[in-house]
Each structure stands twice: as structure tokens, then as C-alpha cells.
Amino acid sequence: MPSAPLPYGHWIEPQRLMVGEYPGAAVIAETQARIDALLAAGFSYFIDLTEAGERPPYDHLLPEARADDGRYVIYVRKAIGEHAVPLVPGSMEEILEYIARALEVGHRIYLHGGTGIGRVNLVAGCWLRRAGLAADAALERLNPLWRCNPQAERQRQYVQAWSGRALEPDVDADPPLDPAVLRILRSRYQGGLIGLACADAMGASTQFRTPGHFAPVSGLIGGGQWQLPPGAWTDDTAMSLCVAESLLAMESMDPADQRRRYLEWRQRGHLTSTGQCIGITAAVSASLSREAPVGGGPEAMTRAGIIALFSASHPRRVFAWSAAAVAVTDASVAVRNAAMIYAALMLAALGGARRDELLADARDLWSTHAGVPVGIYDVALGDGAVRTRPVAGGRHTDPFAALRLVVATLLDSEGYRDGLLAIVNEGGEADLHGALFGHLAGALYGVEAIPPAWRAVVLRGAMLRDFADRLLAAALAPRD
Missing domain, CATH: 3.90.190.10 (Protein tyrosine phosphatase superfamily)
Incomplete structure (x- = not known):
């Protein structure tokens, strides 16, 4: 032996x-x-x-x-x-x-x-x-x-x-999931992570550019300000994976552990597409250096999507943990509230909401589980807030503007591909807006909605799929 x-x-x-x-x-x-x-x-x-x-x-x-x-x-x-x-x-x-x-x-x-x-x-x-x-x-x-x-x-x-089953079966436990339902859930989870990475990668090509001053992109071509290879994704996906890795390892919300993994990402390129930390903002870097949140923008919102994937069967926990995950690097109440709203949207998508039901289902989840006045949700995403498409392009720090742009794009487009091309070709904060859109739309429509050519090009696809499967297993596992 x-x-x-x-x-x-x-x-x-x-x-x-x-x-x-x-x-x-x-x-x-x-x-x-x-x-x-x-x-x-x-x-x-x-x-x-x-x-x-x-x-x-x-x-x-x-x-x-x-x-x-x-x-x-x-x-x-x-x-x-x-x-x-x-x-x-x-x-x-x-x-x-x-x-x-x-x-x-x-x-x-x-x-x-x-x-x-x-x-x-x-x-x-x-x-x-x-x-x-x-x-x-x-x-x-x-x-x-x-x-x-x-x-x-x-x-x-x-x-x-041992006979291959629990020694003391729980007679009150939920019956096993129907295989067809499990396949749908797996598609949504893989869509959420693959969709996030594809969108982040595509948005990196047009980030900070002005519409009309660049040729519209139609795939994962790389380039951009960091001259990335095709399919390479940046900070939005990497930091989300750090959160996922921490949740899976600690089986709970552990802000100190998440911060440690962010430092590994910044210093050693942990959980990156290229082996290097790409796209870290000055505010995030300062927060990690000072061991205290500084604040500065809506970048932290994608972490709420990961929290929703990990703990989808516990909505109240999702809202509380989303706020805690944001607070690792951002002290802004506005970013915290926007992230919690994004978590509500992700929960609704994972729960099977159709596109035209998403806002109403997310609002119901918010009013039942968030522990925060529903008026915050209504101001951010009420009918008047998303009826007119927000102006894209430029560099925005308002998390609610980013949220409205993502939701408006989702409602105005026919699917993952059309919506993502629309939002990243508006330039500006294209990688962030694309990541927020791709994460949510991937979970809403499932991985099959992402063009196969994009799925084939995105870097570290096997790792992303493995994370998705592990997050799904964690969400379905019995937990206090």
C-alpha cells in the first residue's frame, strides 16, 4: 500500500x-x-x-x-x-x-x-x-x-x-426533493455563480468607458484597462467567492474569517481568475488595512447574493448576514440597505419567481423577514423608482442608483444575454453593474440561459460550478 x-x-x-x-x-x-x-x-x-x-x-x-x-x-x-x-x-x-x-x-x-x-x-x-x-x-x-x-x-x-441512513430518522423532516426540482435549483445556483463571473468578465472590457467611444462588445473578449485575457473576472466575483468559501468553511457568518480571506485575495491573489488581485477599490483596500470599514460604494452588494445562495431556506438570517457581510468593508447604511434589498431579489429568484413577479415577491420577503421598514424597499424599488430607466455611464457611488439600473435592465430585457449586453455596453461602472445583473439574472433564468460560448470561455468554470454545488448542498442541509 x-x-x-x-x-x-x-x-x-x-x-x-x-x-x-x-x-x-x-x-x-x-x-x-x-x-x-x-x-x-x-x-x-x-x-x-x-x-x-x-x-x-x-x-x-x-x-x-x-x-x-x-x-x-x-x-x-x-x-x-x-x-x-x-x-x-x-x-x-x-x-x-x-x-x-x-x-x-x-x-x-x-x-x-x-x-x-x-x-x-x-x-x-x-x-x-x-x-x-x-x-x-x-x-x-x-x-x-x-x-x-x-x-x-x-x-x-x-x-x-450504520445502514446507510440516519440511526434515528426524523419523522417530521421534509420529504426528499423531487429530482426535477433539484435539477432546477442546481441550474439556478450554477446560473448565479457562472452568471456573476461572465458578467464581471464582460463588464471589465467596457468599465469606465463612454458609450459611443468604443465598439460594443458581444462576448467575453478580455482587454479593458487591465488588459485581461478573455473570460477573466475581477474583484466582484473574487470577493463573492471569498464570502462563499468562508460560509462553507465556518458554516456560519464569521466577519473576521471573511476579512482574512479578503486579505489573502489582496496579497496573494486568492480565488482569482488570473492569480492576481484585480480591481480592488481604494475604499476596500483602506478598510482591510485599517481593520475597520471605510465605506465608499455599492461594490459590497454582490456579497448579499452569496448569502442568499448559502442560506436560502432561512430568509431572516439572509437579511441579517447580508448586513454583516457588507459591514466588513463598508460602514454605509445605504449600502447595507441596498444589499439587503438585493438579497431579497435573489431569494425571490431562487424561489422560482418569474421576471414579472420578482419585485412583488422580493417585497413580500422583505416585509416578512427583513426586520426593517418596508418603506425602505418601496423608496428604492417602488413603481415610480424603476418606471424610468436610470442613466448609466460614468462613475456612481449611489447603491440605490446601481440597484435601480440593474432592476430596470432586468425588466426591460428578454433574458440573460440581452440584458447583460445592454448594461455592459453603457460603460461606466460596467463590471459592477454587469456583475449585479449577471448574478441575479443567472439565478432567475438558470445556467442554460447563459450562452454556451460564454460558459466555455469564462475562466475557472469548474471551480465556479463546484462552489455552486456546495452552496446548494449547504442550503438544503438541515441547520438550526
């Missing part, structure tokens, strides 16, 4: 699935060396079973992709107590589904807890039972230190009783 890159690594499936100890160490240099050893051994998917705050984080040290084969590197946290078993029905099945899906697409998985002796063997045992092994045969394949540890008796009993 192949050797393990770390001392206590143990193959469950040779060259496919290994369990082991926490890869982090007290010294960052040692942590990096251990991570490099795992990457050199071919691992590209890390499943962390430790609880938030239990150990120093290491996921920010992972590269976005492996240097040798270009496979993107994924980190997922699915916490279980050291000597505990899952208490929430369905949580073990969810972990096993993550393993199955990662293996199906060719990832090599490193599954770890703290010491590599406790909870990892619990999950590995259930994985072997799922594969058809009898209880005794499954236990025999696991770490002998775990098999004889008295503190692990409850976990061993869990593995022995």
Missing part, C-alpha cells in the same frame, strides 16, 4: 481516500510544509471534521489549484466532536455524499480530524459500511488505536449500526 505523507495517515481506499491527523502545526512554516507534502502526494480535496475554533485554521494556505495537473483544491468543514457522533439527522449522509462526489470527479481526499484517531474513523467506518462491508469487516480496516480506545465505544456502535 502507498506510504502516507503524514505520520498517522491511513489509507481507506488506496490512492483515493486517506484519513489522518490535522495538517496544521504551531508554526506556519511547518503547516505549509505538511500541506505541501499532501499536495505533492496528489491530494486535492480536504475534509475537515474539527469544530470551528478547535485548531488554528490552515485552509487559507491551500493553493487554488495543484501546480502539476491544474486540478482545483477544495476545502470543506463538516464538524463532529472528537469522541462524538452526528446528532443532526442526515449529517453523516451529507459527509459521505461529499466524499462520493469528490471521488467521482477524480479528487484524492484527505479526511482529517484532530489526532487522526477518533472521528475520522467514525466517518471512514460508515463509508465502508455504505460500500457494502459488514460491521466487523469495516472495523477491521480502521485504525487499531481507535478500535481499542474506550472513549470511542459510542462511535464504534454507530458504525456497527
